[in-house]
Amino acid sequence: MLWLEEFSFAPVEQEEQFLNYIRPTCYDTYYPFGILSRHGFRSISFEPLTILYGGNGCGKTTALNIIAEKTGAERDTLYNRSSFFEDYLEMCGCSFGRGQKRPGEIRIITSDDVFDFMLNLRSLNEGLDARREELFAEYADAKYSHFQMRSLDDYGQLKKVVEVRKRSSSASRYVRANMMGNVREHSNGESAFLYFTQKISGRGLYLLDEPENSLSPGKQTELAGFLEDSVRFYDCQIIMATHSPFLLSMKGARIYDLDEEPVDVKRWTQLESVRVYHDFFLKHREEF
Secondary structure (H helix, E strand, C coil), rough: CCCCCCCCCCHHHHHHHHHHCCCCCCCCCCCCCCCCHHHHCCCEEECCEHHHHHHHHHCCCHHHHHHHHHCCCCCCCCCCCCCHHHHHHHHCCCEEEECCCCCCHHHHHHCHHHHHHHHHHHHHHHHHHHHHHHHHHHHHHHHHCCCCCCCHHHHHHHHHHHHHEEEEEEEEHHHHHHHHCCCCCHHHHHHHHHHHHHCCCCCEEEEEEECCCCCCCHHHHHHHHHHHHHHHHHCCEEEECCHHHHHHCCCEEEEEEECCCCCCEEEEHCCHHHHHHHHHHHCCCHHH
């Protein structure tokens, strides 16, 4: 599905006029002005799967954030915006597919979102682990102590003793009956992959900023398959910033190389970092 068809960044002439106007001010940064125009990145035509490729500092994350803000994308984690972000957005333009309404969901997913999700799971599980230890101690106290009820204040403890001695044949069974299991029963990579599958729900425009972070090569391959299926079967459009060869190789992706000046469309096998991997493994092919 092609929800978003084209996007144009601030024209160079308007950028220059604006910068000439504000340079006498006390600001030390005019971000995002001058970032994308420096690479000759003026506009972008989308496919159902579009990738922004390039090294650190090339502007791919900046471009993704600009597109997200102009289209009103939802996000879970705030990001740093300069005082001139709104001025820049006013100079940008976007067009949705002919005859198409805006999708039901437009969302940007960043590395910070994924990290926060994993940290929240970890914090929750640490709390559950602490509660589990309390329940084991509670079981031992109820089973092996010589409890005697002396007043109504002891009624709660009496109920625990009865439950332990009549219904719970083991400490582990008592603990399972009194608390939920750990939410996280998998690795950080699996948790990160889970986040993507929860957030990408179909019939939407999704912008992903370096989703390969925290994912093993195997999980990156699995994510690539999930994204391809989301585009093919569930009316999703994906715009992604990445330098992962596992994601760059996805079928049908249009790749913009932001390391080129001006920015150019390339096949994934032409990209510099992919060629580095290719040459490295070719050099060591006899070791496999």
